[in-house]
Amino acid sequence: MVSPNPVQAPPHIHALLTRLHQESTVQEEALGPYLTTTPAAFDALMRDKFIALDEDKCRFTYQLALATGARNIAEVGTSFGVSTIYLALAVGRNVARLGGEGRVIATEKESNKAARARAHWAEAGDELVARWIELREGDLLETLRGDVPLLDMVLIDIWAPVALPALKLLEPRMREGAVVLVDNSISSAERYKELLAHLRSPTGGYTNLTLPYSKGLEMSVWHGAATEG
Template sequence: MSLPPNPVVAPPHVLSLLDRLHDESIKQESVLGSYLSSADGFGDLMRDKFIALDKDKCHFVYQLARAIDARNIVEVGTSFGVSTIYLALALGSNLERSGGKGKVIATEKESTKAAKALQHWREAGDELVTRHIDLREGNLLETLKESVPTLDLLLIDIWAPVALPALKLLEPRMRPGAVVIVDNSISSASRYADLLAHLRSPTNGYINLTLPYSNGLEMSIKF
């Protein structure tokens, strides 16, 4: 049985780096095991843990960013910067194809994670990845208050209590047709209850689909 195609257009060293980082994430996740489903102390538990967005989800988000020609993206919860590499590669390809400007705004509160993310981006390459990223370190509810362009895509993969306030902060900057992706929308449905209720309320102007990836991946389109 042949492996499914990898949609990511990148040099071999970048693909190898991504494979290595996903392997590290899987190992960390297997060690944590059942603790990932515990609500008690979840934020403290994950403060220094290397858990990246699953590879198949990263491939989907990359394809989505390419499909909608995303130029301005916000990642709510960058962590160690793995999914950010995919977003930056997609954005770079979009800009190369038809010109213009754009950025991936990456948010991370923990300074140690931000430093590790920068290390990974530089390993991928400044021209390919780092130059397309605007890293905003600190409380994202402060760092995203200013200088946010009209957004095409928003990826939310963060400690749940921050998720809805972040979305509400960014909604005025989202263009019609902008896409919101939320990870773990099935396994963490109780944690994300207020966020999912907001996205699914008919009064808030989204159409929604829960994609059948492991633990769920919510895709919402703003109109």
């Protein structure tokens, strides 16, 4: 049975997303067991690789953003901007029905990936996608120190060593009930060991659930930093 697609968008955006997910799948299959490399080798290997968040995870993220009314989202690791399209579509719908303002703060260090992402967003169109995205290019541990609205959701799909520092930068700007999603929380559990320990700590301020998608998808809800006593 084919799972229904919750994404509401015109045909050209659906066609774009289908093409990009197919390209990502081909690239990932060609890489083989890339997660077994050393951290330094992995970083170098992935610098120019087109690996997007899995399509079913993207659809779930979109649906979750609609369910929670998310209007301000931070994407920690944008790469070629595929998952960003889903986030922007959801933010646009939420602003239309709830009012106010909204944006997706996208982060990308590699200039070639940032350029490709902008091209994909332009192809999707300004009205439904590009207008909702603010791309911060450069070291995210610096770019996320700037103006950040009160966040409803954070999507983390980034090189593991910077994941926890990035989240700690964003926590003061996360509303109570904000959702944090971490990709590959099963397959990369060792790489994300410090991040997952922080999320799952009894005093960390989160409740957590590992969703049974391929390679895992961690869903954590922020309740505010726990206090002593």
